[in-house]
Amino acid sequence: MEETGPARQKHRIVIVGGGFGGLFAARKLGGRDFDVTLVDKRNFHTFQPLLYQVAVGMLTTGDVCTPLRVALRHRKNVRTLMSTVYDIDPDRRLLYHESGELGYDTLIVATGVKHAYFGHDEWAGDAPGLKTVEHALAMRRRIFLAFETAEMTIDPAERTALLTFVIVGAGPTGVELAGAIAELAHRTMVEDFRRIDPREARIVLLEGAEQVLPVYPAKLARKAENMLSELGVEIVTDTMASAIDAQGVTAKGPDGERRIEARTVLWAAGVRASRFGEILAERTDAARERGGRLKVGGDLSLPSHPDIFVIGDLAAVTDRKGQTVPGLAPAAIQQGEYLAKQLKQRAAGKTGRDFAYKDQGSMAVIGRNRAVGQLPWMSVAGFSAWLLWVVVHIYALIGSERRLRVMLQWVWKYFTRRTGDRLITGQPPNTRRIHEQHQPAGQANSGDG
Numbered sequence: 001m002e003e004t005g006p007a008r009q010k011h012r013i014v015i016v017g018g019g020f021g022g023l024f025a026a027r028k029l030g031g032r033d034f035d036v037t038l039v040d041k042r043n044f045h046t047f048q049p050l051l052y053q054v055a056v057g058m059l060t061t062g063d064v065c066t067p068l069r070v071a072l073r074h075r076k077n078v079r080t081l082m083s084t085v086y087d088i089d090p091d092r093r094l095l096y097h098e099s100g101e102l103g104y105d106t107l108i109v110a111t112g113v114k115h116a117y118f119g120h121d122e123w124a125g126d127a128p129g130l131k132t133v134e135h136a137l138a139m140r141r142r143i144f145l146a147f148e149t150a151e152m153t154i155d156p157a158e159r160t161a162l163l164t165f166v167i168v169g170a171g172p173t174g175v176e177l178a179g180a181i182a183e184l185a186h187r188t189m190v191e192d193f194r195r196i197d198p199r200e201a202r203i204v205l206l207e208g209a210e211q212v213l214p215v216y217p218a219k220l221a222r223k224a225e226n227m228l229s230e231l232g233v234e235i236v237t238d239t240m241a242s243a244i245d246a247q248g249v250t251a252k253g254p255d256g257e258r259r260i261e262a263r264t265v266l267w268a269a270g271v272r273a274s275r276f277g278e279i280l281a282e283r284t285d286a287a288r289e290r291g292g293r294l295k296v297g298g299d300l301s302l303p304s305h306p307d308i309f310v311i312g313d314l315a316a317v318t319d320r321k322g323q324t325v326p327g328l329a330p331a332a333i334q335q336g337e338y339l340a341k342q343l344k345q346r347a348a349g350k351t352g353r354d355f356a357y358k359d360q361g362s363m364a365v366i367g368r369n370r371a372v373g374q375l376p377w378m379s380v381a382g383f384s385a386w387l388l389w390v391v392v393h394i395y396a397l398i399g400s401e402r403r404l405r406v407m408l409q410w411v412w413k414y415f416t417r418r419t420g421d422r423l424i425t426g427q428p429p430n431t432r433r434i435h436e437q438h439q440p441a442g443q444a445n446s447g448d449g
Contacts, residue, residue: 010035010077011347014095014104016085016276018045018068021312021332022110023398028340030075033347037104039097041084042132043068047397049329050406051130052173055139056180057422058413063406065133066398085276088283090305106307108339109280113313113327116272116291123244127267130173137425139266143181144424146264147189150196157261163201164262166249168241169269170207171214172364175224177266178205179366182231187368188417203233204260206251208240208269213364213372220372223381227366241269271327277314284308289316293327298354300339311335320354329396330360363389368414 011034015022018040026038044065053059068080087096088107095102115129128138143165150162165181167174185201192198205212205228211221212228212235225235239253248261273281273292281288286302287295293316294302300317302308312332317325325331338355345352363373363385371386373379380388390410397403412418 011343012103012105013037013108013343014039014102014106015108015110016040016095017110017112017312018042018080019048019110019112019312019332020045020329021336022108023068023071024333024336025108025110025311025340026072026078026336027075028337029343030072030078032077032344034077034343036075036078037081037102038068038072038078039081039083039085039095039102040068041082043080043082045071045398046133048131049393049396051133051136052176052180054133054136054421055130055177056143056184057140058180059406059409060421061133061137063402063409066402071398087279090284090308093307104307106309106343108309108311109277109314110310110312110332110336111274111276111314113271113277113291113293114274115267116270117267118270120244123241123267126246127168127241127244127249127265129267130177131271140422141424141426142264142266143184144422147185147193147196147198147201148424149263151193152195159196160202161248161261162263163196163198164204164248164260164264165201166204166206166260166262166265168206168244168249168265168267170205170209170212170235170237171268172362174205174207174268175212175228175364175366177268178203178233179228179231179370182228182233183367186232199232203231204262205233205235206239206241206249207235207237210238212237215362216372216374217379220374220379220381224364224366224372227370227372227381231367231370271313273314277310280308280310286310299342299352300335300355309339311339317355319357321356323357323359325355325357326362328362331357334358363392365389 013034013036015026015038018038023045026036029036044067047064050064054061054064072078083097083099085095085097093104117123128135146162150159153159167178182203185198189198212224213221228235239251241249242252243250244265249265250257250259281294284302284305289295294310295316296310297303298320300309300311313327319325342352359376361375363371365371369383369386371389372381373385394403394407
């Protein structure tokens with residue numbers, strides 16, 4: 001159990017969540033007169049913008065993940081705990097995690113969001129989303145297993161269904177997934193199979209709005225649609241999924257419902273507050289916005305509990321310039337760094353200003369040499385946007401070794417068109433069970449496990 005007795009000399013700051021907001025807050029609080037504890041259910045930070053590349057085998061998990069202890073090794077006043085926080089007593093300033101209790105003077109909650117299936121949580125098993133490394137590996141398994149199974153399938157209809165991939169949601173994640181799978185099937189793996197032609201794969205991108213990338217200007221969205229079409233992606237807008245199962249998707253649009261037989265359905269459509277975010281809202285009576293995000297003040301604190309701050313995707317905040325802060329990695333980083341500065345100023349007896357978000361724009365890559373971006377001063381598309389995307393993401397990775405490794409992999413794959421990490425991981429089928437399933441009724445069983 002963690003110490004909760006007499007107050008220690010240093011101000012105790014507990015950060016829940018090791019994403020962009022939590023990690024950058026911890027880094028900026030290092031070396032100061034604070035006792036900082038970062039708690040996360042995993043022992044690593046994930047660079048979420050590149051998770052889709054893990055899902056399609058372009059990068060490995062080690063390329064997009066950094067152990068939290070490594071990222072914070074030089075911050076001697078910061079310790080990390082790998083544990084799941086499951087409750088809070090805000091009056092006693094106590095957190096409850098799976099290994100005990102943790103007292104705090106200031107709490108920073110940066111637990112992010114999870115997938116939202118719009119009241120259809122039963123879809124989760126058949127349409128995995130992409131928020132964690134585990135999700136990326138599950139997607140990778142589904143994608144490559146579909147091709148492997150299609151290679152062995154005799155039934156033409158089943159082969160077609162296996163080679164049909166539906167991505168629900170055409171925001172940046174959905175667009176990037178669709179482009180990457182199309183690039184993989186139509187250009188990268190064309191010589192790797194003998195009975196099937198991967199170029200026959202059908203990639204369908206479903207979007208409920210009237211355009212892909214709904215928050216982008218219409219002109220830029222049309223350019224993205226043209227790039228996706230060039231890669232062979234079938235774009236279906238103004239259409240929403242009304243049913244999803246292991247066999248495919250039922251989609252409802254202006255012309256009614258239609259069925260898409262697809263053995264691989266991927267979710268990129270919506271998010272909601274993390275479970276601990278929901279618990280925090282219940283314990284503090286915090287107001288919530290759409291998706292369960294918690295409303296915070298201009299200094300990122302909960303109005304009813306000024307000692308509790310919420311940052312990152314979980315926070316619903318309007319900054320001092322009147323901007324609604326988006327749920328993007330740059331915003332989370334800025335909030336984490338801002339909050340660290342604020343806490344330092346408070347410790348020195350100073351009063352700081354409310355948070356101000358600096359819009360750095362957003363980008364979506366659509367395969368080789370293709371990307372679109374909405375920057376504060378202009379829109380970009382095509383090769384120049386793709387090159388800018390590469391530079392920005394290389395720079396944003398944590399650790400010089402990781403930056404170099406990813407850059408070299410991208411250069412190699414750019415010139416060779418090879419994607420090496422196509423491993424189908426997970427527990428393989430049990431030989432004994434397969435043997436028994438294929439024995440005639442009544443025949444004696446034998447064989448290894």
